[in-house]
Amino acid sequence: MKLRNFLIIFALVLLAPLAAQANPVPSQTFTVYVPLVSVPGTPSGITSPTSLAVQAASHLGGAGDDLAAGVAIAPDGSVIVAGTLPGYQPPGVSPTTLLNGTNGWLLRLAPTGQLRSATRLGANITGLAMSPAGLLVACGDFGLAALPPEATSLHWHHALGQGRRCAVGTDGSSALLVGNEVAVFSADGTAQGRWSAGVGTTNDLVVDSAHEQVIVTGFKQVNNNLQIPFIRAYSYTGMLRWQSYDFAADTPNVGTADTRGERLALGQDGMLYLAGSINGGTGASIFVRDPKDASQSATDRLVVTDKYTNPFNVGSIKMLWLGRFDPADGTLIVGQSLLTRRSDDRGNSISAGAMAAGRDGTLYLVGQAFAALANRDQGRINGMPVGSYGGGDAYVLVLTPDFRQRQLWLAWSGTDGSRGGAVGLVVSDTTVAMVAQVSVGAFVSHNALQAAPGGGSDAYVAIWQR
Numbered sequence: 001m002k003l004r005n006f007l008i009i010f011a012l013v014l015l016a017p018l019a020a021q022a023n024p025v026p027s028q029t030f031t032v033y034v035p036l037v038s039v040p041g042t043p044s045g046i047t048s049p050t051s052l053a054v055q056a057a058s059h060l061g062g063a064g065d066d067l068a069a070g071v072a073i074a075p076d077g078s079v080i081v082a083g084t085l086p087g088y089q090p091p092g093v094s095p096t097t098l099l100n101g102t103n104g105w106l107l108r109l110a111p112t113g114q115l116r117s118a119t120r121l122g123a124n125i126t127g128l129a130m131s132p133a134g135l136l137v138a139c140g141d142f143g144l145a146a147l148p149p150e151a152t153s154l155h156w157h158h159a160l161g162q163g164r165r166c167a168v169g170t171d172g173s174s175a176l177l178v179g180n181e182v183a184v185f186s187a188d189g190t191a192q193g194r195w196s197a198g199v200g201t202t203n204d205l206v207v208d209s210a211h212e213q214v215i216v217t218g219f220k221q222v223n224n225n226l227q228i229p230f231i232r233a234y235s236y237t238g239m240l241r242w243q244s245y246d247f248a249a250d251t252p253n254v255g256t257a258d259t260r261g262e263r264l265a266l267g268q269d270g271m272l273y274l275a276g277s278i279n280g281g282t283g284a285s286i287f288v289r290d291p292k293d294a295s296q297s298a299t300d301r302l303v304v305t306d307k308y309t310n311p312f313n314v315g316s317i318k319m320l321w322l323g324r325f326d327p328a329d330g331t332l333i334v335g336q337s338l339l340t341r342r343s344d345d346r347g348n349s350i351s352a353g354a355m356a357a358g359r360d361g362t363l364y365l366v367g368q369a370f371a372a373l374a375n376r377d378q379g380r381i382n383g384m385p386v387g388s389y390g391g392g393d394a395y396v397l398v399l400t401p402d403f404r405q406r407q408l409w410l411a412w413s414g415t416d417g418s419r420g421g422a423v424g425l426v427v428s429d430t431t432v433a434m435v436a437q438v439s440v441g442a443f444v445s446h447n448a449l450q451a452a453p454g455g456g457s458d459a460y461v462a463i464w465q466r
Contacts, residue, residue, distance in 0.1 A: 045432070045464030046398065046408045051380040054464045056113025058448035059438060061458040062087035068435040068459035070128030070354075070424040072136060074108075074149035078116060079433045081107045082128035082138055082424075083459040090118035091449060096152050098122075099142045106138065106151045111431055111463055113447035119151040127166040128424070129174075135187060137174045139163030144176040146189060156189030167214075169207030169266075173236060175214045177205050182214055184236045195238030198246075200230060206266040208233070208327045213241055215327065217261030217274060222249040228286050229261035229276050231330055244291035244330035253294040257284035259321075267357025268427070272327040275352035275365065278319050281311040282337045287321045291332050303336045303403040307345065308374050311337045314347035322355075322363065322403070336403045338365075340373050348372070350395075353436075354425035358466070361401030366434050368421030369395045369411065376411050381444045386410070390417035394436045394443070394460075396425075412462070415441040420460070427466065436460040 045053045060066065062085060069082040086103045093115055095105075101120025106128075108117045122142035130136045134149040143160040147153065158176075165177040172187025180202050184192040197205075200220030207214055215233045222228055230246040245261075247254050257280035265273040278285045282302075290296035304310045311319060319339035325332055340348040353367040371389050379386035393411035400407060412422065412434075418441030426433050436443070438458040445451040 044466060049406055049408055050375050050378040050410060052396075052408060052410055052464060053382055054444070054446050054462050055111055056109070056447040057444050057460075057462040058113060059442065059445065059450045059453050059458045059460050060088070060107065061085050061450070061454040061456070062089070063455035065456040066454070066459045067457070068423050068437055068461075069125045071426050071433045071435045071461065072128050072130035073426050073428040073431055073433060074130065074136075075132075075134045076149065077111050077431065078149065079109045079111060079431070079461070079463055080128065080130070080136065080149070080151060081109065081435055081459070081461050082125045083435070084124040085459060090115060093118050095120050098154055099145060099157065104140050108151060109461070109463070113449065113463065115449055117150060117152065121145065121151075126163055129166055129168045131168045131172050132170055133172065135168060135172050135174075137166050137168045139166035139176055143178070144174065144183070144185070146174065158183070158185065158189070158191075165204055167205050167207045169209030171209035173207050173209060175205055175207050177202060177216075182216065182234070182238075184214055193237040195234065198230070198232060203260070203262055204264045206264045206272070208266055208272070210270060211328055212236055215264060215266075215272060217264050219260035222254070226254070226256065227258040227260060228254055229259050231261060231274060231291070231325070233327070233330065242330045244325065244332075245286055247294055251294050253289055255284055255286040255289070257281065259285040259287060263352045263355050265355040265357060266327065267361065268359040269357055269361045270327070271333070271357065271361065272325040272330075273355055273357055273363060274323045274325065275355050276321045276323070277351065278321055280316055281314045282319075282321055283311065285321070287323070287335060291325075291330060298332055298335065301332055301334050303334060305404055306374070307341060308339060309337050311339055311347060313345060314339065317347050318349040318351065319347065320350050320352055322365065322399075324361070334403055338397075340369050340371065342371055351421070353421055353423040356425050356427040358427055359429070362407070363399040363401075363403070364425055364427055364432065365397040365399070366422030366425045366436070367395060369393045373409050373411060374406070375409075379410050381410070381412070382446055384444065387413035387418050387441070388416040389413075390419040390440055392419045392421060394420045394422040396422065396434060412436065412443060414443040414445070417441055418443060430466055431463060432466050433461065433463045436462075
């Protein structure tokens with residue numbers, strides 16, 4: 001009805017000059033006030049590059065040390081948080097228990113923070129993912145489990161050992177990382193393949209259903225003094241499709257700085273995203289070379305905007321490099337360095353916990369940042385200033401699709417001196433959710449299940465409008 005009224009008023013505005021020409025009225029003027037029409041989905045929690053309004057934010061955990069593992073958004077908008085929470089008692093619900101569940105928890109929240117249901121699952125949970133159709137997969141000491149979005153029953157389960165990371169594709173195919181091996185299953189739980197991820201240490205994986213492949217990243221030791229990253233794509237049955245940065249030890253131009261692939265994401269835009277770490281500056285790393293041909297420079301595809309994306313005066317810090325790739329063959333499209341800076345402008349360290357990308361290629365990244373990210377002390381969450389620096393900030397970064405503007409870069413702190421790091425992130429068309437670890441102090445709370453930490457280290461969740 002609002003849209004219809006707007007169109008009627010808009011038509012009158014357009015026709016008014018024509019009517020005036022046909023029947024001129026000397027010196028007569030008028031003003032039409034057209035109402036603002038909000039397109040569904042446009043409200044955003046981001047109010048400035050240093051300010052965010054959250055719908056819900058809560059600590060999660062008991063008196064012991066609790067670990068957040070991942071977060072997913074269901075088709076009905078529910079936010080599912082996974083973690084290992086010893087002794088935790090969810091308020092106001094009777095939990096479901098699956099796979100002899102003890103300390104592994106799946107907490108299903110409304111976007112505004114109310115607890116809808118809770119499920120115990122195994123002794124620990126290390127990862128969580130959900131397909132667009134609502135197939136929820138979780139990994140942990142129990143291997144890999146598939147559940148409905150309510151997490152109240154099991155679709156299927158494979159006990160393959162302690163799962164490190166897990167992922168699910170748009171076709172419902174899921175992948176589990178156990179040690180350095182990858183196992184793949186169809187949506188109904190049928191085994192598709194199991195294979196070694198190759199030489200090196202694998203840190204993360206994604207399922208690319210559009211190309212029916214699993215993509216992994218990590219690093220390998222090429223000599224006594226150098227580590228280089230790899231990105232490898234395999235068919236569901238384990239056939240190697242393509243490799244990026246995965247050069248032989250004697251290849252020239254692979255750099256002198258230890259460099260690793262840390263986190264992967266397959267964006268809603270269908271592109272592949274990598275967060276890599278560099279011990280030292282980008283110029284000394286393999287990330288300045290083309291991922292397919294180390295003899296070719298990649299600097300024409302690296303975006304530099306300010307001193308936080310220009311790695312000068314860095315020393316031996318651990319910084320980040322972010323890249324967008326074509327998942328069909330691993331070709332680099334665009335990349336950017338990322339570091340923090342001390343008050344004397346010397347570079348400082350930053351790590352990646354998780355990443356995601358929207359349909360337009362907007363990139364979301366969370367992790368831990370050391371003093372200090374840009375304009376840190378100007379940060380506001382629900383209008384309140386972030387607490388003073390305590391030795392390691394959880395953070396959230398939102399980059400425009402061209403990597404040229406930061407829509408948001410915010411330290412996540414509540415009490416002065418609080419400390420922690422973000423470890424999980426999910427983005428839907430309407431909602432963003434983040435999970436983090438609080439190791440010291442407390443983070444911001446709003447519509448909270450648990451306003452204060454329970455003791456030890458705590459898990460934490462924050463939800464805001466996209």
